[in-house]
Amino acid sequence: MTNTTVTLQVHRFAPRPERDRGSSPFARTSSPFGSSGERRRRPRGKQWVQEYTLEARPEDTVLDCLLTIKRTIDPTLAFRYSCGHGMCGSDAASVNGTPTLLCTATLKDWAKPCVPGSATDDEGFRSTGEPGAGTVSATEHSETGGRNLGVIELAALPGFPVQRDLIADIDPMLEQIKKLKPFLQADGVLATTKGGKVDVFEYLQHPDELARYEQLSNCIACGVCEGSCPVFAGGDAFIGPAALISASRFINDSRDSAAQARLDAIDTADGVPACQSVRACTRECPRGIDVGEEMWQIVAKVRER
Template sequence: MSGMDDALTTVTLKVNRFTPRPERDRGARGGSPFAKKSGSPFGGSSSRNRRPHGKQWVQEYTLRVRPEDTVLDCLLTVKRTVDPTLAFRYSCGHGMCGSDAVSINGTPTLLCTATVADWAVRPNPLAQADDEGFRHTGDADDAAANAHEDDSGLGVIELAPLPGFPVQRDLIADIDPMLDQIRKLKPYLQADGVLATTSEGKVDVFEYLQNPQQLAKYEMLTNCIACGVCEGSCPVFAGGDAFIGPAALIAASRFVNDSRDTATASRLDAIDTADGVAACQSVRACSRQCPRGIDVGEEMWQIVARVKER
């Protein structure tokens, strides 16, 4: 038991919290006739990055943890033993559902795959300011030695809701705008409805069989769990501009690359708009933290090239 206690250390969670203010019933007054309206079918800042109205504050929780614990483990401990009012979302807890995407230290990722050891940040002892706001300019070795003596644990982890989406409460973001964009692109197999037949007039049961090369073209894209990490990382989407977003384009690319789908032309037409592939700036930030290993930036480049080359 003592050995287990020795393995524990401390970490401080700095959680950006938010409690929404009840919306007022504006009756029949409606909105302002001078309000800017977005003509994009994929939405823009008016539908996604609305300024939340309510109480906002940062709350700190210091816990005894193991370095290999996940940030989700820490939040569950807070919820169960410290503060039951803390709100966050999760489901499977194993990186398969994508429901627990948040911003950790400014980077969109999943709570259940982020370990404390990987994300805790130690304060820089040379950047500490005194009460009057001035940084001490003592010897660097002395400062480092003092920091070692005053070991305060693994450090600090800052948590915030997923960027680019309206905040519902604390760490819970409303990802419905992303799911609506995916639905608009009809994320399901579309065939012509005509059954192939053999020379004997029987139904050809091998009509939709694929060879390994055909399967490989889209198989990786089926791993997308629509967590929103790529969209929260995208400076165009998270910045509030009208943009279909990388998640929807990945869903479209999955069927464009499927040899069994017969709606390629209409799919490419749907994303060949100013707010579709044309809005992508090829920053490739969407690839950095994909929990399913999809090179989102490369797939975005491929679908953009496909649209331009047709």
Template sequence: MNGNDGTRVQVTLRVHRFTPRPERDRPRSGSPFAKQGSPFGSGTARRRPRGKQWTQDYLLSVLPDTTILDCLLDIKRTQDPSLAFRYSCGHGMCGSDAVAINGTPTLLCTAKVKDWAVAQTARNATDAEGFRKTTGTDDDPADNAADVSGTSGVSSAHDGSPLVIELSALPGFPVQRDLIADIDPMLEQIKRLKPYLQADGKLATTKDGKIDVFEYLQRPEQLAAYETLSNCIACGVCEGSCPVFAGGEAFIGPAALITASRFINDSRDTAADARMDAIDAADGIAACQSVRACSRHCPRGIDVGEEIWQLIAKVKER
């Protein structure tokens, strides 16, 4: 069955919760990893908030095709109104609901129970040497998930052990409350790179002196050079997957580099050299280690690692 026949499964959402303490005023020092005078360093470190941390389980009976966002909304309505998480459109277009599901950064609104529910015994299983076993590859969460679409309504991939989905805030960012991460460092880095079209300001005119409305027309190949990059929704999934990025001080981060690449590749933009100068810094493209973890779970299908590699080559070949 495909999970839409009314057969429900019992699943536990294990949420890593956090409630911050009131902050005290104290001087803040710059990040020891950020280059002094860097255009990307804010000059002050964004202290990670301190507070109460705990793990809380919520048991639900849901259809396998239910999104994890809908699960959280159900919990907030019927079990725990204090649970905090962020979302907006609910259709994978705004990127506001990025979290870590079973340790993997992704969007709540596009993740389904059947793709992420894992048998508790599988999560806790260890091999003869005491290491935790893995049941699949991280590249395909479905390989790690139990099969909850069987006719019995219970996972056919385990022996009746409870199904669990583990949720935590997006990695790489300070946690504000529960599943809400502070993504302002990422947005500030994007803003510093002037994420808007910069033309020369001169209006072309026709022979009779009128404004040429066709001045900025592009050929299909010119549009194709940046069209995929314009699909970025700044959700932070690539930043949460990047082992180098941690709050935007030591590395500008893949989201900002993708934004820069989008305009560098736009034939209408006249600031390409200035944009490449801005990212050609120790905590710009030089900090990228080409791990390419940023490419693995982009919800918009952008091969972030490959695009950054192409951008690095373009900067170095100037």
């Protein structure tokens, strides 16, 4: 059986230890105006690109390769994952410059051709192969009966502060989603039957009503649309497509009675008006949501009020 290898070029980051500022009587640990007025400081630390070459199959995912590296080559490599099946969204990262999920990105789809002699050079790359072996270029490996699938470049999800290696701090996105109250707000009036009992079909919906928001409810808040958006910068300048999708999910729900209040909440300088309709947020949604189209729809709803 012919062995195949792949080379991962990982943009790594090790944060610098924070200095203890509590000893100074003039130090301030929080803003007197609340956390919403604070700007997150960009983490400082060491940045470098490290290369790993390992045996892998074309159908393996990038996450499979990272787990192999973590377990057998370099235990210091940091990345985030949970279910490993594209359902939780915790492993979102940049693959060849495109935000996507590591657990759904297969080598055959993402590996770029490896130029002979360029896999290992003195341009700042650290080469890490199998124990006791150096990095093998595509040409050298083909001479030994194997095949190099190519090179894949990995980095943390764009638009967010990097915590370590491939782990991005997505708290800014989650905070924006929370601001828009991502839960059903009914009118609070219990429907009753003629006999005076609670009507268990109080929230019964027609299939057409369900279709208006069903696809939007599949959002897993992975941050891929945020990382693809050139406007979103991880702060309050733009609330971001993920938060707007969350709001739209309830605005389109016939059971929700707070649609006007939700539209008011996103009709602000950092809300819908900040969207530039680039539609880059649609390209790699792992749940198949046409984010760009939904953004256009919600922009239209705000303007029609």
